[in-house]
Amino acid sequence: MRAVALALLFLALIAAWRVAHVEAPPEHIVERTTSPVGEPRRVPPSGRTISILRSPQGYFVTDASVSGTSLRFVVDTGATRVALGREEARRLGVLPMRYGEVAHTAMGTLPSASVILPSIKIGEIELLDVQAVVVDIDHVPPLLGQSFLSRLDRVAIEGDRMTLTKG
Numbered sequence: 001m002r003a004v005a006l007a008l009l010f011l012a013l014i015a016a017w018r019v020a021h022v023e024a025p026p027e028h029i030v031e032r033t034t035s036p037v038g039e040p041r042r043v044p045p046s047g048r049t050i051s052i053l054r055s056p057q058g059y060f061v062t063d064a065s066v067s068g069t070s071l072r073f074v075v076d077t078g079a080t081r082v083a084l085g086r087e088e089a090r091r092l093g094v095l096p097m098r099y100g101e102v103a104h105t106a107m108g109t110l111p112s113a114s115v116i117l118p119s120i121k122i123g124e125i126e127l128l129d130v131q132a133v134v135v136d137i138d139h140v141p142p143l144l145g146q147s148f149l150s151r152l153d154r155v156a157i158e159g160d161r162m163t164l165t166k167g
Helices: 002-017 086-092
Strands: 041-046 049-053 061-066 069-075 082-085 101-105 108-122 125-135 154-158 161-165
Touching (some): 049 061, 082 108, 101 125
Parallel strands (some): 082 125
Antiparallel strands (some): 041 049, 061 069, 101 108, 108 125
């Protein structure tokens, strides 16, 4: 019950952190029906530029392949790194043995551990060796933070559309 309450608090704080200058990379529009953060709403890619439409809940959400495993991310321009909970880290095979660091999150200060994700691919954009943090909590949406976004050539938000461009 505490984890659910923390996850809801985390989502509310993410909404407050949104910054108006990011772009995203999906392949087609998918309407969201059940997730609290929304389903990815995509526009067909153009080269290595991907556009993500804002979900009805107000988030930019995108599906990505992390070393071949599909994950749904909330794009968070205010997050320093890509962030995963234990559940996603377990699925990706990067669950840390110990949490020797501290992450300052919207949910407060949490034990965490740094990891390197071999690849993250969104549409035609793929980055290798992406720094990430695993927070010692389950049931939190993965965040696509600046350790991915800052390596792109352009991240922009115009109205309800976020665009990610690489090369």
